[in-house]
Amino acid sequence: MNDLFGLIAFFGETLTAPTVIAVVRKRSMFWNRAIIHRMLRCSLLMTVLAAAPACAEPGFGNVAGSWSGSGSMKPSDGARERVRCKVDYNVKNAGQSVKMNVRCASDAYKMDLSANIDQNGTNLSGNWFESQYRQGGRVSGQNVNGLIEAKVESDTIVALLTVRTKGDRQTFVMEAPGAWVSQVSIDLVRDPQ
Structure with missing residues (x-):
């Protein structure tokens, strides 16, 4: 959010309210996408680790x-x-x-x-x-x-x-x-x- 306020201060009043909302939405959309990708990677890793012992049977x-x-x-x-x-x-x-x-x-x-x-x-x-x-x-x-x-x-x-x-x-x-x-x-x- 500090970056956003700095951006608004830099441009002064040239940014209108809809533009500020668009910037916030765009940033939150990328932020949410990054979080979702991290969660998917973590859940995939946990699935692989949980399945590994079942696959590695000891044999004789x-x-x-x-x-x-x-x-x-x-x-x-x-x-x-x-x-x-x-x-x-x-x-x-x-x-x-x-x-x-x-x-x-x-x-x-x-x-x-x-x-x-x-x-x-x-x-x-x-x-x-x-x-x-x-x-x-x-x-x-x-x-x-x-x-x-x-x-x-x-x-x-x-x-x-x-x-x-x-x-x-x-x-x-x-x-x-x-x-x-x-x-x-x-x-x-x-x-x-």
């Missing part, structure tokens, strides 16, 4: 390496048994693919499961094979914030797999009603490298 980087632990295995035709397990995750393709090997053994049973899984966004897809019972099939599911929830299926088996990773600790639970091993639950710790 947090599970890479070997894990060991113990838990229980429930065969379909027997009592629950204590089991020792070893899980290896070989991560590839910048963390978007993993080859997983799960070996568990109790006094009476063994399970040797391998899977190749790819991640696209949060979606998982791949295949699996269990060598002790010679079964294999498809893997599908989600990997979100350290929680993998997947369905492992073949022509005769459907199992639900949940893997939760926090730092160097992991829980691995598989539920497969009607399968040769109907339930596996293990707590794992990452092996020292």
Whole structure:
């Protein structure tokens, strides 16, 4: 406004009231346009920053390496048994693919499961094979914030797999009603490298 009064004083009385109003309107129009552009730029930046974490899914980087632990295995035709397990995750393709090997053994049973899984966004897809019972099939599911929830299926088996990773600790639970091993639950710790 000080600039406006200086402009009026410079021209003296040659500026009429409508001219002064036109100058004020023109200035306020440009001023409003500049504010609107700044607000749009800020809101666009905030939208991009808010969306960035959702786009940057972690992949399999947090599970890479070997894990060991113990838990229980429930065969379909027997009592629950204590089991020792070893899980290896070989991560590839910048963390978007993993080859997983799960070996568990109790006094009476063994399970040797391998899977190749790819991640696209949060979606998982791949295949699996269990060598002790010679079964294999498809893997599908989600990997979100350290929680993998997947369905492992073949022509005769459907199992639900949940893997939760926090730092160097992991829980691995598989539920497969009607399968040769109907339930596996293990707590794992990452092996020292």
